[in-house]
Amino acid sequence: MNKFSKIIIMCLLIISVLVACSNTNGEDSKTELVISTASSLKEAMVDIQHTYEKENPHIKLRFNFGGSGSLQQQISQGAPADLFFSAAEDKLHLLVEEGLIDEKNVTDLLGNELVLIVPNSTETYISTFQDLDRQEVKKISIGIPETVPAGKYAKETLQNLGIWNDIEHKVVFAKDVRQVLSYVETGNVAAGIVYQTDVISSEKVKIITSVEEQIHSSIIYPLGIIKDTKHYEEAKDFYDYLQSEKGLKVLEDYGFIIN
Numbered sequence: 001m002n003k004f005s006k007i008i009i010m011c012l013l014i015i016s017v018l019v020a021c022s023n024t025n026g027e028d029s030k031t032e033l034v035i036s037t038a039s040s041l042k043e044a045m046v047d048i049q050h051t052y053e054k055e056n057p058h059i060k061l062r063f064n065f066g067g068s069g070s071l072q073q074q075i076s077q078g079a080p081a082d083l084f085f086s087a088a089e090d091k092l093h094l095l096v097e098e099g100l101i102d103e104k105n106v107t108d109l110l111g112n113e114l115v116l117i118v119p120n121s122t123e124t125y126i127s128t129f130q131d132l133d134r135q136e137v138k139k140i141s142i143g144i145p146e147t148v149p150a151g152k153y154a155k156e157t158l159q160n161l162g163i164w165n166d167i168e169h170k171v172v173f174a175k176d177v178r179q180v181l182s183y184v185e186t187g188n189v190a191a192g193i194v195y196q197t198d199v200i201s202s203e204k205v206k207i208i209t210s211v212e213e214q215i216h217s218s219i220i221y222p223l224g225i226i227k228d229t230k231h232y233e234e235a236k237d238f239y240d241y242l243q244s245e246k247g248l249k250v251l252e253d254y255g256f257i258i259n
Helices: 003-028 039-055 068-076 089-097 129-133 149-160 164-170 177-185 196-200 232-242 245-253
Strands: 031-038 059-066 083-085 101-111 114-119 140-143 171-174 191-195 205-210 220-226
Touching (some): 031 039, 031 232, 039 177, 039 245, 059 068, 059 232, 089 220, 101 232, 114 196, 129 149, 140 177, 149 177, 149 191, 177 205, 191 196, 196 205
Parallel strands (some): 031 083
Antiparallel strands (some): 083 220, 101 220, 114 191, 114 205
16 A cells, blocks of 8 residues: 555545544534423424424424323422423422422413214214213223323213213223323224324224313413423523414414413
8 A cells, every 4th residue: 555545544534533523513512402291292292393403403302202190200200301391280280389390481381172082993882971881882091090181181071971980990091191092093992082182193083072171170281491401591492482373383283272
């Protein structure tokens, strides 16, 4: 190998090292925001993520999706989070009471509607909530009421309709509202109670009826900034973006009610 070839190889090695360092530094320079988010918001938030990260290339959004009660417990126990987007007021307000969220950085952003669904693929005996008590209906699913807001609203609905005690033995509890949807899609249960926004993403279920709002507690999705975030300015910017016309338009397109 002659001297000139060695120089060329050395130059290429130096360039490759510089490029690698540049790429690494580019990733390291990004600020990562962790948003603990109710499962029912998943598709809408992933859509918003693509737009927001494109407009703010220095920001990386990382979502932790789950039942609002489980997410609240995680944050209470010290799990890292910069924002909390809950599907229930009481879960977020527990964090306010614990001093983990400042009330001035909380907004009641969205609403939703509860619906009774059945699989598209099978014959159903269900046309009303009262039909859940029929002998032919073996299993129904709702979220765990203590940790899943949709489950809490569903149980309230069934209690206020006077049928909870008759059908409780049929209930299959799910870890979040998306698991309820999955149980119905696969035919593992005859019916489930989910948010209207969950049904938009599925062609495997159909809505039998919606729930009148006065039958259960108001469905409110509050958004709050975690007080101990190390990236307050960036978290506040995303908090404001979700309340902007552009952010609200995406959420509305996915069926959410703007408060």
